[in-house]
Amino acid sequence: MSEAIADTGAEAPLKKTPLHELHVELGAKMVPFAGYDMPVQYKDGVLNEHLHTRQAAGLFDVSHMGQAFLTGPDHETVSRAIEKLVPGDVLELDPGATRYTLLLNAKGGIRDDLMITRMEGAENDGKLFLVVNAACKDADFAHIAANMPAGVTLSVLADRALIALQGPKAAEAFATIAPETATQSFMTVRETNVDGAACLVSRSGYTGEDGFEISVPADRAEALTRKLLSDERVKPIGLGARDSLRLEAGLCLYGHDLDEETTPIEGALTWTISRRRRAEDEFPGADVVLGQIANGVARKRVGILPEGKAPAREGTDITDADGNKIGVITSGGYGPSVGGPIAMGYVETAFAKDGTPLQLVVRGKARPARVTKMPFVEKRFYRG
Amino acid sequence: MSDIRFTDQHEWVRVDDDVATIGISDYAQEQLGDVVFVELPETGKTLSAGDEAAVVESVKAASEVYAPVSGEVVEVNGALEDEPAGVNEDAMGNGWFVKLKLSDASELDKLMDEAAYKEFCDGLD
Numbered sequence: 001m002s003e004a005i006a007d008t009g010a011e012a013p014l015k016k017t018p019l020h021e022l023h024v025e026l027g028a029k030m031v032p033f034a035g036y037d038m039p040v041q042y043k044d045g046v047l048n049e050h051l052h053t054r055q056a057a058g059l060f061d062v063s064h065m066g067q068a069f070l071t072g073p074d075h076e077t078v079s080r081a082i083e084k085l086v087p088g089d090v091l092e093l094d095p096g097a098t099r100y101t102l103l104l105n106a107k108g109g110i111r112d113d114l115m116i117t118r119m120e121g122a123e124n125d126g127k128l129f130l131v132v133n134a135a136c137k138d139a140d141f142a143h144i145a146a147n148m149p150a151g152v153t154l155s156v157l158a159d160r161a162l163i164a165l166q167g168p169k170a171a172e173a174f175a176t177i178a179p180e181t182a183t184q185s186f187m188t189v190r191e192t193n194v195d196g197a198a199c200l201v202s203r204s205g206y207t208g209e210d211g212f213e214i215s216v217p218a219d220r221a222e223a224l225t226r227k228l229l230s231d232e233r234v235k236p237i238g239l240g241a242r243d244s245l246r247l248e249a250g251l252c253l254y255g256h257d258l259d260e261e262t263t264p265i266e267g268a269l270t271w272t273i274s275r276r277r278r279a280e281d282e283f284p285g286a287d288v289v290l291g292q293i294a295n296g297v298a299r300k301r302v303g304i305l306p307e308g309k310a311p312a313r314e315g316t317d318i319t320d321a322d323g324n325k326i327g328v329i330t331s332g333g334y335g336p337s338v339g340g341p342i343a344m345g346y347v348e349t350a351f352a353k354d355g356t357p358l359q360l361v362v363r364g365k366a367r368p369a370r371v372t373k374m375p376f377v378e379k380r381f382y383r384g
Numbered sequence: 385m386s387d388i389r390f391t392d393q394h395e396w397v398r399v400d401d402d403v404a405t406i407g408i409s410d411y412a413q414e415q416l417g418d419v420v421f422v423e424l425p426e427t428g429k430t431l432s433a434g435d436e437a438a439v440v441e442s443v444k445a446a447s448e449v450y451a452p453v454s455g456e457v458v459e460v461n462g463a464l465e466d467e468p469a470g471v472n473e474d475a476m477g478n479g480w481f482v483k484l485k486l487s488d489a490s491e492l493d494k495l496m497d498e499a500a501y502k503e504f505c506d507g508l509d
Contacts, residue, residue: 040444041417045417045418046417046418046442046443046444047417047418047420047443048418050443240417240443240444241443243444244443244444309421309465310421310423310441311420311421311441311446313445313446333443333444334420334421334441334442334443336420336443341421363423363439
């Protein structure tokens, strides 16, 4: 037999996160991912890790992601500067609030997706916290730094780990160490002292569950992780389950579901562009993107539910009932909580409506499927 | 007593008279992780050694199971279609995939015996 899918390529020596030794000690299977040697699964395996996260709490090392501060003289200056590169509304963020947005190219294509937070506190006026994808971080940071006006500075936070704690028991478990996080609202970041470490605690995640992403100084990361894992509700979760969890939640994986050739409108991310940003017309590719909002798009990202049991993986052709190709799967696999195959992909707009029958060509055989609303599982965020 | 042979792609084949039962090794099921889907061939199909005989999928990836020897498919393990986890539970026994009517028994001589396969796997870790 042969394994058909390999993980993202390794070239130079792989980088290690501050938790690398702990992963090995915990029996993780390590694989190359975005230039890092990362845990794809631990001893329990992808299926059990996925289900544990939905039932209790999972801990993920996402330290490979890029973290940075963007700092300027005041909030208006720094947010106007970054808004030149993204279509999201940064200016109107409340102090402490986080927004999901996109770095766009001149054609309106997506260079990366990212989280931007307006730091709270008078001493942090003019300070944004950015979290970007691992595979894009060097390019993203170079692009941002090169496009900032005088007085606005990007500082990459290379000496911090990022730990995600996700699941219905995540808040309970975290509150035993950091009680003040219990009532923190979804999509906010707070500077929080966690077990003596100065952390940035975000209530957000990539699983569809309640939870946190904790930015912690690298030299405190292992101690904090060990403390979190000493709680019986919390288990370590690898990248394998991270991928199946985010797919069930209907969340995009950059480089697969989104790329430089895809606009936010095609990617079904129109909701990330506020009324003010549309009216101002001042972000890269605004002519293309606003034209698509007005006139529609030729293809669109949708959720797809295969009707049989066979998973349809990335790259699977989508056809209409007559066998004409109308799209392609960009993420697909088995959803452990759904108990069957799930997918997302791009289809011609005429086929994008909920319930539309499609066929998926898996190993040369057309198999029935239909367009479905996402997420595939109910989201359970903490709204406070 | 039936003789068991292995391929370097981690399939096993056990021959009783002229019928070869084919599965994946315990090492393979462990590497794959939880099996969530199995696709089996139609009975009556003729396979040459090295042809794709079945597909086995974990949460993460799809893998092909190749026929270690040539022959006609005389039986498939339909129970795996409803309970794919059977591959993990008993890869070397009840988790078998297909039975072939052997067309060339001499092909077995090219495969590893149990001791050689064990040595082969030890070399992979």
